[in-house]
Amino acid sequence: MDSIRLFVKHKRKELKLTQEDLALNAGVGLRFVRDLEQGKKTLRLDKVNDVLALFGKEVGVVDINRE
Amino acid sequence: MDSIRLFVKHKRKELKLTQEDLALNAGVGLRFVRDLEQGKKTLRLDKVNDVLALFGKEVGVVDINRE
DNA sequence: AATTTTTATACCCGATTTGATATAAAAATA
DNA sequence: TATTTTTATATCAAATCGGGTATAAAAATT
Numbered sequence: 100m101d102s103i104r105l106f107v108k109h110k111r112k113e114l115k116l117t118q119e120d121l122a123l124n125a126g127v128g129l130r131f132v133r134d135l136e137q138g139k140k141t142l143r144l145d146k147v148n149d150v151l152a153l154f155g156k157e158v159g160v161v162d163i164n165r166e
Numbered sequence: 167m168d169s170i171r172l173f174v175k176h177k178r179k180e181l182k183l184t185q186e187d188l189a190l191n192a193g194v195g196l197r198f199v200r201d202l203e204q205g206k207k208t209l210r211l212d213k214v215n216d217v218l219a220l221f222g223k224e225v226g227v228v229d230i231n232r233e
Numbered sequence: 234a235a236t237t238t239t240t241a242t243a244c245c246c247g248a249t250t251t252g253a254t255a256t257a258a259a260a261a262t263a
Numbered sequence: 264t265a266t267t268t269t270t271a272t273a274t275c276a277a278a279t280c281g282g283g284t285a286t287a288a289a290a291a292t293t
Contacts, residue, residue, distance in 0.1 A: 106227045117269060128252040133271070143250070143280085144214060144225075145207040151227060158211075160173045160218060161226030184239060195282045200241070210250085210280070 103147065103158070104138045110154050111136075125150045170214065170225070171205045177221050178203075192217045
């Protein structure tokens, strides 16, 4: 349900990056990274992809009920 | 890469719905459904989820290289 | 082929996002 | 505990999305 938010947050810490590092590397604003990790629902898809691309991921279609 | 767009397009036709039907059922504008199926990259995440929810799906994190 | 239906593209405009910046709170470190 | 770093929240302005609408193109139906 908020898998994207948690994925980014955990992966970022795993790599010992600050939100600012992530923003710079992804080419998005710091504000966006914060909104993302806070679970904002109305984010723009392309910017989410900009962030996920750092981890070799992207957004896709998944089942609503998957653990 | 544009898996979301294709998923919606195919699933919609599978159920023999028009873009207008889909828009009405999902509670989004017809314009949005069209942008989505045409592969617009900057869509809002929550609205994409509104559409996918009709099919028991949502947006999630996936590997960039998955067939 | 003619008609109808569906889809694609373009424009206007209100509403919302995003980036930048500032400040406060929380967490980490010395 | 004091200091530094990181994260959270708020405001402002510029940029852009999304709904609605109109028109054209394409597809489907008769």
